[in-house]
Amino acid sequence: MNKSEYISLVRASLSGGNPVTDTKGKYHPLRIEKYIGEVFTTFVRLAYNEAEVTKDYSVLDWYVKQYRNVSISYDMDTQSYYCVAPNTVMPLPKLAAYRLICPMQDQSFAFAPESASSEAIFAELEVSSIIPVPSFYVEHNKIWFTGKMSSDYEKVLIKAVTRFEDFDDEDEIYLPMGQDTAFFKQVQVLVEQQSVTPEDLQNNNNGK
Amino acid sequence: MNLGEILNFCNAKLNKDQSGNTFSKQQLNAVLPVVNLEYMKKKIGLPEDYQLGAPISRQAWDITQMITQQLSHLKVKMGDGETQPLQIDQYGRAAKPSDFMYHSALIWKVVDKNDAQVPGFYYNSIEVLTDAEYAEIISDAIVRPSKKYPVAYYIGTKIQFAPIDLKWAIFEYLRKPATPYFDCDVINDEMFYLPPGTTRKGESVTASATTTISNNTIVLNNATTEGLIIGSAVTGTGIPASTVISSLPTPSKIVLSNAATASGTVTVTINSANTASQSVELDWPEITHPDIANLIYVLMTQNLKDDRGYQQGKIRQTTGE
Numbered sequence: 001m002n003k004s005e006y007i008s009l010v011r012a013s014l015s016g017g018n019p020v021t022d023t024k025g026k027y028h029p030l031r032i033e034k035y036i037g038e039v040f041t042t043f044v045r046l047a048y049n050e051a052e053v054t055k056d057y058s059v060l061d062w063y064v065k066q067y068r069n070v071s072i073s074y075d076m077d078t079q080s081y082y083c084v085a086p087n088t089v090m091p092l093p094k095l096a097a098y099r100l101i102c103p104m105q106d107q108s109f110a111f112a113p114e115s116a117s118s119e120a121i122f123a124e125l126e127v128s129s130i131i132p133v134p135s136f137y138v139e140h141n142k143i144w145f146t147g148k149m150s151s152d153y154e155k156v157l158i159k160a161v162t163r164f165e166d167f168d169d170e171d172e173i174y175l176p177m178g179q180d181t182a183f184f185k186q187v188q189v190l191v192e193q194q195s196v197t198p199e200d201l202q203n204n205n206n207g208k
Numbered sequence: 209m210n211l212g213e214i215l216n217f218c219n220a221k222l223n224k225d226q227s228g229n230t231f232s233k234q235q236l237n238a239v240l241p242v243v244n245l246e247y248m249k250k251k252i253g254l255p256e257d258y259q260l261g262a263p264i265s266r267q268a269w270d271i272t273q274m275i276t277q278q279l280s281h282l283k284v285k286m287g288d289g290e291t292q293p294l295q296i297d298q299y300g301r302a303a304k305p306s307d308f309m310y311h312s313a314l315i316w317k318v319v320d321k322n323d324a325q326v327p328g329f330y331y332n333s334i335e336v337l338t339d340a341e342y343a344e345i346i347s348d349a350i351v352r353p354s355k356k357y358p359v360a361y362y363i364g365t366k367i368q369f370a371p372i373d374l375k376w377a378i379f380e381y382l383r384k385p386a387t388p389y390f391d392c393d394v395i396n397d398e399m400f401y402l403p404p405g406t407t408r409k410g411e412s413v414t415a416s417a418t419t420t421i422s423n424n425t426i427v428l429n430n431a432t433t434e435g436l437i438i439g440s441a442v443t444g445t446g447i448p449a450s451t452v453i454s455s456l457p458t459p460s461k462i463v464l465s466n467a468a469t470a471s472g473t474v475t476v477t478i479n480s481a482n483t484a485s486q487s488v489e490l491d492w493p494e495i496t497h498p499d500i501a502n503l504i505y506v507l508m509t510q511n512l513k514d515d516r517g518y519q520q521g522k523i524r525q526t527t528g529e
Contacts, residue, residue: 028350031350034350169320
């Protein structure tokens, strides 16, 4: 199923059939997208947990989206290279959401992930002078490059585990096999919580 | 059923036509536009049916296929390929069509590109909001109006869209049903219905009128224009041959097709023979005609001292049988 189909299916199930325009007030596709996104995040996290156990992180690749030609900038104050991170990348532990950062045309030259505080340690190690690949760490919405980074790299390719909202309408969305029903139930529970509190406290002939 | 048959039905049910007619032509034509709109109101949804917190009518537009079919002949689609879509101006406003009666749907064609930058399109509905909802949604972080999810609200004679640069939209609405009109020949004080497309046998009346030379308008002295038919032949001293009534602007003035050739008080003869029927039939499917006949019947019975007919009519409105 692609993203639009997921949203449509949830809307239809909540509306009890073909949704009419008025139901947008309650089940707006953009809000449903957010709710699906919340549950999707949970399921990706479960996939990550499974990967931690099996050490097979390729399970995360089902949720990867490519960001091409991401421009690298230079910060004069810190004299560091950085790029703006796609803001919908999931904050998985160990930077596992960043499946690959590399020069645009060389996917074998993968940049090495590290934490922001580890740069001081790596700088003192011999390994940092031997290994030719740049490293990167993430701070909020920026990816900072360290180590062997230079102005030779103008644009990078980023493959990252992204949130549901960042997929295009026609993009296929994969769920962990066998968990589709649980996924939908969780979305429905979230959306239906909206109506626990009466929405309309005014007698204004408006049923929404 | 045509209007003549409906009137006959009402008269028969009321059993009050011994003297000729329960309703005069004028009374019936005063009632018909009201009944026409009342029936429309009932079918699109009576607000009087609403319960507190449940604004749903027993009958409402599109609530069942039955209602949809009964009103489908009144549905107008702007932008179906043969008709122009609703044009939206630079301020995001579109004029409501002059025959607009009730909203059905607004649709917007979303033009998008896929990852390969190939343009495509799909349709999305435009949500119609109240003012209060619009005030909230316009600043909502998630569902604020966008070209993918536009919104609209009604204001005055216009529909306001957001975002404002949509340019056009597909609009489906229910138009106002044609106003029915009962036209008839009156012969010996008895009404004979004239279906649309027929001509009247007509009758001849005489009246005193004042003419003015070279003027098309004559003024009736001791009569009114009530009952006169446009197109009727007018003869008299100082009135050229083949003169007919062009219009009836006031209850005492008649505008002729030719100017009078003399001034003075003359006796004119007005003959409505062979003028075309002005009848307009009900703009409703035949299956609904009994319901409309009952509405007319209820209004007729309200004139009577005995209210049994009125009670029966009201019961018929509720039970539908």
